[in-house]
Amino acid sequence: MNPMRNSGRVFTLSRFAIYFEMVAQAGSIRQAANVLNVSPSAVNRQILAVEQEMGTLLFHRHSTGLSLTSAGELLLATIRGGKRDFEAFQTRLSALSGLHGGLVTMAVVEAVSDRFIPDILSEISKDYPRVEFSVKTMDFKSIWQSVSRNEVDFGISLLDSEKSSRRVRVVSTLQAPIGFVVRPDHPLAAWKETRLTHVLGSRLIVPDATLAVGAAIREGLLTQNVEIKPAFSCNRIVSIKALVRSGLGVALLTQADVIDEEKSGELCFVRITQSDIKPLCFALTHNTQRQLSAAAHATLDLISRNFHALSMADAASSHPDTMP
Template identity: 30%
Template sequence: MYDPTRLAALVAVAEAGSITRAADRLGYTPPALSQQLAKLEREAGTALLVRHHRGARLTEAGEVLVAHARCVLDELERARHALARLTGLTGGALRLGTFPTAGVHLLPPALSAFRRAHPDVRLSVADYDPPAGVTAVAAGEVDLALTHTYHPAEPVPVPAAVRLEPVLVEELVLVTAPGHALGSAASRLPLAELAGQPLISMAPHHQARREIEALLAEVGATPALLVPTPGYAVVCALVSAGLGVAVVPEMVARTATTPVGMRPLEGGRLRRTISVAYRAEETNPAADAFRALLRGAFGRAGRSTGG
């Protein structure tokens, strides 16, 4: 059986009239292309080319083989397009929803890998404050949405048509101003040691963080400043300026744009799970491919970023 790569090399020489010009077209060096052609001649058991000072021409056997080679290569190209159509990834669109932290730190590398694998799929990204992304998936506004839930927290109802696939679990950690006494140790901090600490409180009425804020209040952390919505970049900037301490997801702490100290909390009780929401009964090859890419990029669901 003839190697398709060598058949393509022979066709290129027939069209270019020269091994050098064919090598340029195919991205080979002339010696490398000559080696491929020599192997093809050994497979054929006869000379396929006659070299001359102006280039190369086909022998009679070469003419016969080139005619069949073009048919073979055309069929292989048709097969490639048929398989691509079968996967549904030769075109179409993938609409994604995200929340700010994931949009900045998780989504870009995943989308970059997806674009390299499926360059013909049109991509769009929209911001949704969880759990609004789940609602957008249920309504058909987006195909997938990155969302999050906190623990402890009351379960948030999920529309019947939507499933949540966990992507990443991360602990919540304490952030402090640089040099703060609580942020200078590497050991896990007992929650009880937050008693009396000025806490930058992140919206105790906000559904996602309500139970977290209640637990911090129970151990005696003193609300010193209220941020009405969990805008973590602002919270870290306020912490960095010495206005209080805060409890934020580890990813937020590690990627803060202002200098902060970070310390893990004892027990690992406070966590955030990042999930991808999708419509369970809908066949969407692009969405399925992106979900598979997320699984590969961030490991098995449930893996924590905490130490």
Template identity: 30%
Template sequence: MDWDKLRIFHAVASAGSLTHAGDVLNLSQSAVSRQIRALEESLNTTLFHRHARGLILTEQGELLYDATSAMVKRLEAAEARIRDSEDEVYGELRVTTTTAFGVLWLAPRLGKLYEKYPDLKIDLMLEERVLDLPMREADVAIRMKEPSQADLIRRRLMNIRMRLYATRSYLDRHGTPSSLEDLAQHRLISQNLKAPQVAAGAALVQTLLAHEIRPCLTVNSYYGVLQSVLSDLGIGVLPHYLTADFPGLVRVLPEIESGDVPVFLAYPEELRQSKRVSVFRDFVTSEIVAYRNRLQDEVLA
């Protein structure tokens, strides 16, 4: 198939209009129409249903559009990889991490990265499923365990622990527990044990629930746990990295915490020379250092 015709077809399918596609391609409507007709004739099929409001893809058109969309994405990735060899930081970087870490820690800090590299496009994929980096489901991953996939460059960023937190207003009204027995008089807020979460967090919750805690509130994400705690609903099990950004949280029963949960940044070996990856890696590392220093200052204050 003629790539020029496929390029024009893709523009028409994306715009849903010959006129709008022509504007994008800097071609006349008649020139665009001729190319679409020629492509349909070469394939011996109809790619669009034509009506007064515009164009709608036929089933065959949908199949071709899926193919051209994949081609365009591959070309954009190739362009970004090629430009990675230049001085500028340009193109898309697909970053995957857990929902809680992405929403509560990473996303609020990305403005600093965009200030330095405004042409960088970040596709932030927040989910508990571990994406396959060697198969390029993502470029960079930040996960709460060491990646087991081969051919990955990995860096340990920090350790986190799950701890108990409440707000000062909640504790003023309901009292501050001084023992696990006292905790039984409070509502425990945690992730549902069936929800995807770090094993250390689940183990801590199971230990706490063995002490006949009053009716609990369970949520399927740490973001929901945090919002519930901030709403004075009880005492929550939360990762300690939140304390720097949410100073209103007060630690409860400081002797109770989970084991270490390692946080790793990883990316495929083939992206070792990628400037997009290196600036993101260095940015996250510097933010981790700043975060640690801030926590240390709060301890010493």
């Protein structure tokens, strides 16, 4: 036979590979052709052509059928190995594109883990029903560290909570003013803004300093030289809102903490004017070295669009009447 020509020819995933594997399995060209629903001569031509091109026999021909030569056994193992590798590639590609499953991971502060993120996931799951989502509620410093170490697809934390990193990209931000949260039947509910001093005689519910909003409130009060004596302090946003619903007082929180309660009319948010209590700035971040799946990209984009929409709504309502 002629020596091998065109050594770069790829046999795996080709018609020859299909014919060759079936003949090896059946031990007969005729039986293989019947299974493949092609003519025996077409199968035989493929095998003879490759044997000639490779310069070696792939089958021993017997009166009772065919059996693989050593070269044939090696080629069969190579073809089957190539098939397994290609199938594994397809599986990983499907997971990467988010079409057939996969996992989207995120680390978020409690302010958005209660209702904002579930609403986002409810919408994104319609397009990616087989994707699993993992939501980890962390303190703001741990979130920046987790994103920086490439442990999650993205995070929602505070913009100024950690030193910037080249690996961490801020995709979008949301300014969250701090104000009073009350029930709809509270006298403050009729107003959009009021001064801090207006509620100093009320029973106040405040987040403790372990929460970012609690730390910002205390810093602002110190700057203004204002002292408040809360009736309740709590380290859970959910618990603070529950106390407000029970009519136990007026809470100090960010507007982001009560996004959905405002929409439903369950609670009301009243801005604080003429105050040194600065708004919190939430940041949507991801690690630039992380390859995001289609589902993770879609989730990131949806959160970014919601941040933008909330910022626009906040800007539109930033000049209401103020209670004296």
